[in-house]
Amino acid sequence: MAEVDLAVIGAGLAGCSLIGRLQQLGSDLNIALIEAGRGPGGRTATRRKRDQSGWLLNHGAPGFNLSESMPEGMDSLLKPLRARGVLQQDKRAVLSLDVEAGLSPATSPDAWPNGGWWHGVPSMASICEALLDTAGTAQLSRQFETRVRWLEHRKDHWLLENEDRTWSLRAKRLVLSGTLLAHPRSLKMLAWDDVPLRTAIAEGVDDDLDKALSLLQHSQAEVRWNLMVDLGVLALNAEELPAQIWLNDAAKARWKVERLVLQPQSVGRWGLVVHGLDSGQAITPESQGHLLAQEQQRLVELLPKLLQALPVVSAALNQATPLGVMRWGASRPLNNPLPQELQWCPTSAVGFCGDWIAGTGFGRAEGAVSSGVNLAEQLHADR
Numbered sequence: 001m002a003e004v005d006l007a008v009i010g011a012g013l014a015g016c017s018l019i020g021r022l023q024q025l026g027s028d029l030n031i032a033l034i035e036a037g038r039g040p041g042g043r044t045a046t047r048r049k050r051d052q053s054g055w056l057l058n059h060g061a062p063g064f065n066l067s068e069s070m071p072e073g074m075d076s077l078l079k080p081l082r083a084r085g086v087l088q089q090d091k092r093a094v095l096s097l098d099v100e101a102g103l104s105p106a107t108s109p110d111a112w113p114n115g116g117w118w119h120g121v122p123s124m125a126s127i128c129e130a131l132l133d134t135a136g137t138a139q140l141s142r143q144f145e146t147r148v149r150w151l152e153h154r155k156d157h158w159l160l161e162n163e164d165r166t167w168s169l170r171a172k173r174l175v176l177s178g179t180l181l182a183h184p185r186s187l188k189m190l191a192w193d194d195v196p197l198r199t200a201i202a203e204g205v206d207d208d209l210d211k212a213l214s215l216l217q218h219s220q221a222e223v224r225w226n227l228m229v230d231l232g233v234l235a236l237n238a239e240e241l242p243a244q245i246w247l248n249d250a251a252k253a254r255w256k257v258e259r260l261v262l263q264p265q266s267v268g269r270w271g272l273v274v275h276g277l278d279s280g281q282a283i284t285p286e287s288q289g290h291l292l293a294q295e296q297q298r299l300v301e302l303l304p305k306l307l308q309a310l311p312v313v314s315a316a317l318n319q320a321t322p323l324g325v326m327r328w329g330a331s332r333p334l335n336n337p338l339p340q341e342l343q344w345c346p347t348s349a350v351g352f353c354g355d356w357i358a359g360t361g362f363g364r365a366e367g368a369v370s371s372g373v374n375l376a377e378q379l380h381a382d383r
């Protein structure tokens with residue numbers, strides 16, 4: 001069985017920032033990155049189409065904001081990405097939509113955050129890919145399409161296994177960049193009958209871990225239902241349509257939609273992502289298919305109304321193809337951030353990073369990057 005110094009579960013911004021920063025610091029740790037998805041990105045993921053090269057639809061976060069003055073480590077990590085053009089300021093317009101579906105320039109802090117919008121080029125997933133590139137291949141092995149289900153803590157190592165135990169890995173240290181293995185939500189959503197990290201380390205063995213798990217138990221997250229649409233070819237340049245249209249509070253309450261995201265694709269095609277808000281219906285493996293179909297129908301039916309102020313897009317709806325709904329079960333954490341001092345639990349050799357860690361950017365992409373950088377610096381200092 002393979003054995004590594006560090007196993008990082010999750011290839012989103014936090015896990016990739018952790019690995020990228022460790023590499024920048026000259027770490028000699030032998031690292032394995034394990035990710036349930038097909039590639040890096042997590043909630044900054046990009047959907048491709050098998051039959052259409054050049055189709056890159058950002059169906060999670062379409063961009064994010066960064067504080068104008070950021071910690072040195074984070075700046076060092078992101079600087080090469082800016083220099084390569086992988087991380088760019090998004091200059092396209094952001095509009096606000098009112099309850100009559102009228103459009104005006106966006107002014108709310110969510111829609112127009114301090115420092116403006118940054119995005120990945122050519123796609124949001126490119127940011128995570130570029131962070132991993134800096135890590136090279138010698139000390140990093142990548143394991144995609146593998147969801148860790150079982151965790152066991154033995155005397156001097158962790159044992160990780162997938163659901164049917166056909167894949168396993170030994171690691172001296174473990175980092176979780178998502179909350180799935182540590183939060184009770186997995187029980188309902190995946191019909192698991194235990195919280196894997198709690199099962200691995202019994203209560204009373206590690207005070208720090210007990211504190212972390214008890215805080216996490218009470219944390220809540222927002223659910224999003226994102227409808228993806230291929231609008232076909234539009235005779236418009238990228239700058240002629242807004243990048244995002246945020247519904248104001250009254251419009252959100254009326255239509256249960258947060259925003260519309262318009263993305264130019266190759267050869268004149270356009271993609272649209274509708275960020276739908278949750279109605280609170282519980283989801284189980286059995287109800288999932290039906291709920292996704294129901295939400296797709298609801299959002300598709302709303303589009304002519306929501307897009308009436310953009311005649312070219314509105315007309316394109318006749319030829320548009322819905323590409324399905326992606327349900328983000330925990331699109332953003334809302335409360336109970338994990339204090340930074342609990343990011344590393346030395347007794348159990350387990351650590352945490354992600355947008356659920358306390359600090360600037362909690363609940364946002366900036367917090368995810370910053371938590372990965374912090375943990376990398378801590379691990380490097382403790383080596």
Ligand SMILES: Cc1cc2nc3c(=O)[nH]c(=O)nc-3n(C[C@H](O)[C@H](O)[C@H](O)COP(=O)(O)OP(=O)(O)OC[C@H]3O[C@@H](n4cnc5c(N)ncnc54)[C@H](O)[C@@H]3O)c2cc1C
Nearest residue numbers: 010012013014036042043061064148178354355364365368
């Ligand atoms: C629809 C949407 C819109 C958003 N809009 C914005 C925005 O406008 N601005 C902003 O700043 N932020 C936004 N966000 C939030 C932003 O995307 C996140 O804060 C950030 O991407 C989180 O990165 P992360 O690495 O912490 O987590 P993630 O990206 O979730 O990464 C965790 C990874 O771990 C993997 N994983 C978890 N458990 C396991 C397991 N057991 N085995 C294997 N792999 C596992 C997951 O598959 C995932 O890829 C948005 C998010 C969504 C979903």
